[in-house]
Amino acid sequence: MQRFIHHSLLLVIGLAYLPATLQAADHPNVLLLCIDDLRPELGCYGVDYIQSPRIDALAKKGRIFTKHYVQAPTCGASRFALLTGTYGSYGNNALFKRSRELRSGAESVPPSFPAWFKTHGYRTVSVGKVSHHPGGRGGSNWDDDSQPEMPNSWDRHLMPCGDWEHPRGAMHGLAHGEIRKNAKEMDVFQSKPGSDDIYPDGLITAEALHQLDDLAKDTAETPFFLAVGIIRPHLPFGAPAKYFEPYRDAVLPAIEHPSKPTGKTTWHGSGEFMKYNRWKRNPNTDAEFATEVRKHYAACVTYADTLVGRILDRLDQLKQRENTIVVLWGDHGWHLGEQAVWGKHTLFEESLRSPLIVSFDGMDDPGESSSAIVETIDIFPTVCELASIPRPNGIDGQSLVPNINDPKKQGTEAVSYGSRATTIRTPTHRMVLHRNGYAELYDHRTPAGETVNIAEREPETVQRLTEKLHSKRSFPRN
Template identity: 60%
Template sequence: MKIKKNIPFFCALFSLFLITGCQKKQVNQKPNVLLICVDDLRPELKSFGADYIHSPNIDALAAVGVAFQNHYVNAPSCGPSRYTLLTGHYGPAGNNALFLRAKKMNEGAEEIDKSMPEWFKSNGYTTVSVGKVSHHPGGRGGKNWNDSTKIEMPNAWDKHLMPVAEWEHPRGMMHGLAHGEIREKAGNMDVFQSVEGDDYTYPDGAIADEALKQLRELTSTNEKPFFLAVGIIKPHLPFGAPKSYYDNYEGVALPEISHPERPHGKTTWHGSGEFKKYNSWGKNPNKDAAFADDVRRHYAACVSYADAQVGKVLAELIRTGADKNTIVMLWGDHGWHLGEHAIWGKHSLFEESLHAPLIIHYPGMKNKGANTNAIVETVDIFPTLCDLAGIETPNYAKGESVKEILVDPDMIGHTAVAYTSKASTIRTSTHRMTLHKDGFVELYDHTSAEKETKNIADENPELVEELKKKLNNKMY
């Protein structure tokens, strides 16, 4: 049976409890927090306008929450993006950003601001992470990412868990394919795959199971509110998901790739190095349309597989009755190019690398099912969760609470910034400006048909200077 014929986990249970009214009441004075992080998830979801995508569970969350159609991350890579999410700071541009912070903490040379989970812990919460929440799934370093002496986020979690199942260790889970296949050399691992089997054929099935176990434990006593973060790995490379999810896209026409040509002139374009590490059978998706189509379908299958794991977690939240007093946030850690600008991957400062989904639901909210076009950024999440939970927001959190936007989705929002080691960018409601370390500027008009294919910096020196000041003021 194809997955698309099944009733979504979350939708089915949500309807059941509305009918029966048999949910347990939660007695915590403070609301719980359920933060769901999905890796490499561009806004390729039906609730974000992608009609060909099968994402019923995330769409069901959007139907009872607010979907931020213009949420931008602060870095186009897993580690620095999660650093911003979890600390409320703009930070280093490398994937080791949180480990650098941990090193400073362990050396004791300076006082380090509390991370978001540590802040919630200090405000009476039990904090638990499952899966890929910080850069390393399970939050540890070492050769196989399981060294308990090398903690990525000291003092943050009461429990930081990473089931490994048949993949042996967290490193094996991170890039695992079916039936325990571990990436030792990327060139020997296929860039995509879909095999017959259930959700446990690939790593996220085990992550979802552990999340359900933790939800049951956290809701069994109601003694303290909980902050539970669940990190789903897919659709991260390699694109592997059970064949039933790939079958959702059999015969489905995919839209054309927008602006698929490599840009002219100096930009943050790159050669898709992460993608090219894997075995792609000598094929180039920029030159082989059939191969590009298959890559996109396998990415879509991974999105649907991730959506199913999200559905299990949301359904369990409802089954326990904790949904009555839980803030739920779904966040994508960055976008992903599927051929736009001839890139297959993230790491650029183009729109496709930085645009990611964000959905928020909280108890008693009025605007269920609303979309907002307000520009917000990942650094806003820390103060937003504090605001919604009714706890003090630390003065070092750099972002702005978006609670007012949740109340009035027609609000404008603000600018969003992002950075790599070589450049930084600012996005307004009409333009994107990217400033390279050597002073070179890209400026794109998002109100034009060309969008990010025509650099208009030389024609608009006054706007460039204005945006440079805004970028500098915001980041520094």
């Protein structure tokens, strides 16, 4: 009884700060759109050669966070942070580790994002790649019902596979059911004529529309939490040919800082990218090929943008937009030649910064951007507050509602981690702390950005940021 009174009091206090339209709705729906490997390479983020009209339109109705940072530059660990609101371990099996803890009877594991909303009366459905494995299951082909990635979280967790046979095949699939078996035998990019459904994301979107139709029938009694995970622009870069056409003759800006960094960093040799068939070409030494890669990535972004638009259009057709919180999130960034990297898995800005847009009806100053530094772990508590649900105990994130209400409000710092080091991003600096104590320090107020390590020149800054880093998170966390 005391716990209920405590939660009720917190909820009443929180409601005083909510926009009027959300006070009127008991519990608005939630639509969470997760897009894989999406850099902030969108029109609404100031990139003029990219065609992303549907996400740009969403941004005009929402709050754009221009300095959103993920917790880890890899899919599984980043999605762990999104779906638990906590810092976690590095690696794609982070959610499976949590699953084993839950099944072993551990009582200290906080509830997941969807599980918490399910507890509060929501119907929870995931379609596509929301957790690391599309469909949320383990096993050799990621379709074993006895190995849930997120136990007790989803009423339905779905992954339509069609000709790709199983979720593992769809995750790395190319057109017309081509499954990744040996990456060396698959082209690193592809553009085939046909409809949206010739690639797996077309099937994911069709299923998401079907689920929306079903969920919308009962929203007067039961709100929904629908998470949709779009795979592209994840490797290999395959999209219907019509999405490549706008880029065929496009002039792309020069790659910033294209040289391999000197000294000790988290640089790597782009192994995930390089194992695909590249026709014996290397984008670090072949400028024409580098441009081709970037154009095919852009085509995948426009493909994903169109699919997002189809989902939002259906939300409008069902007259649910006014009572739905829409969150669009990229699970991490992706190097397109910066620091001579083609991939993720570094602790540079390009791997860690990704799009975040929050939209709901009645927002003050929609379309205004916030430059506050925010983290992926903040999304869970933010949606709790917007949906008039108390935040659970044990999560690390902080609500972004103050930043939504006042886009000029500053943030704090962002912590991210990899297998070899940990980093903290402030409004002016990034510090990377390696496990042996070696530090990288970069000043983002200078044109050099993350190319000149000034740690030896500014030991006091390193010490201050090290203390701040450890105050936010203990390392390493296995």
